Amino acid sequence: MINFRYHVVSLTAVFLALAIGLVVGTAALNGPVADSLNETVNGLRKDNQQMRQSVNSMQRELELEEEYAAQMAEVFLPGRLADKRVLVLRMPTGQDHTEGVLKMLETAGAKVTGRVDVQDKFINPDNNTNLMELAVTAARPTAPASALPGNGNGVETSSALLASVLLDRPQGTPAVTEADRRAVLTAYSNAGYVTAEKQISGPAEAVVVVSGQPYIDKDSAKKDESVVKVAEQFDRTGAIVVAGNGSTGGNLVSVVRGDPVLAQTISTVDNANSAQGQLVTVLALVQQLTEKKAGQYGVGDNAADLLPRLLQ
Template sequence: MINFRYHVVSLTAVFLALAIGLVVGTAALNGPVADSLKENVNALRKDNQQMRQTVNSLQKELDREEDFAAESAQVFLPGKLTGRRVLVLDLPSGRDHTEGVVKMLQLAGANVSRVDVQDKFINPDSTTNNNLLELAVTAARPNSVSTANLPGNGHGVETSSALLASVLLDRPQGSPQITDADRRAVLQAYTTAGYLTPQDKISRPAEAVVLVSGQPYVDKDSAKKDESVVKIAEQFDRTGAIVVGGMGSVGGNVVAVVRGDPVLSQSISTVDDANTVQGQFVTALALLQQLTEKKAGQYGVGDNAAGGLLPKLPQ
């Protein structure tokens, strides 16, 4: 039988072992191990400081570049788009940088009208599609726009975009002209239904459009939403000059799709950094190129920006 003395001896041995371990461990930590840990901590602290300095330096460099672009725009843009009528359509994904694009166009002298496209317009569900078709074909369509001039494929976004392009942009010579009353009625119909939100009074058609977009959608309906945005660009491209001011050039966003399409890239200009001052400046330059040279180009910082950072405009 194990007696009380055995328990005392066992417990004493355990506590003695713990004491010896603490002494040995402390001695070891106070020696080479402790020195090594201190060196590693100091090295990590220095690396962190260097990285913080690098980030601050890059931020200052970016700020200087944006200041340079803003000052360059003040010198180059005034008067370049005087009297030009420009429609700015902006998507929810690009709304944060729409104001910057508008300011550059106005600095150039353009008469800008802005219309916000709501998420509801590019919603891929069947109800939205049917409602957009109904608006385009029957409820909102004026008699001056024949159904023969609208897509007949049952795609609500595409058909409505075609109707809106017909009433918001200049129509070809010889085509029935849209009255101001019809133009207001069409816009009001889409506004009342929650598809569009005009930010300016639109009394005249535009001669060009800037579509302000953002990065690709990432939800479960992302592919269909990106497709809808491309449909908008395609239909406005059929009627007038168009520049897409976007953010990024990979994935399924409209900038990436246009650049990857050998047909669309010949008529639609894209700028992949319109979320920056530089890109907003270039968006105005790209529109100037569209209107004066009838030429499209792909600009920005992406690998697929075939035109480089900005258009080469004639003096």
């Protein structure tokens, strides 16, 4: 019969075996196994330090490149756009680098006629009918609704109306009055579709559309399409540059580059979120205004070159 003493002896044997195992195991680990583990840990630690140093070095290099581009702009840009009237049209996805683009334009001597921020509400497909109705009610004698597209696309129709009061008219077309320009902008501003950062000083001969990454929500395809519609309607003077961020996924830059018609008249820069790209944006606009030539620049897909090769 198994009694209490038997259980005590059995448990004692078990604990003794565990103790011996721990001692033997510790002794083994203190030998070659422990040395191997220590070498592995030390190697990983060194690799981690090297990678951290590499990342810090690349970050510093990037910062220096940005600083270099900014300093080059101060030397190379002044006077390039002297007295040229430029409108900055900021799309909802371009808010992070709009100020940088504006600074470069000012460095080049451009006369910025104004900055108009297109709001998400303007791009939202749910507002198509409201935009159609607003285009009719906001139209004025020198910016009549009869001159607008009649295909039922609210973004396209409203963009056409805004372009007609913000940009130069085609030769031989009566100019819009200042009162009508203010009335149209006020109508869209009061409805929450656009925001004008300051009073528009007059029509522009060129426009920089500041855009960014493609949309990623459930309405992304329709919203990306609407951004393209806006750019198409502002492509009236022959001087339009898209200051973008990236060139894939259906954003404005990628669509323009993939369209043989749009690429003939609209210039794109795919890294305008950097000082280098903002500098190139101005150079692309100079090329548009002086050579009547569009180009696709940057570091992304389908870029023809890093920057324009301007004629002297």
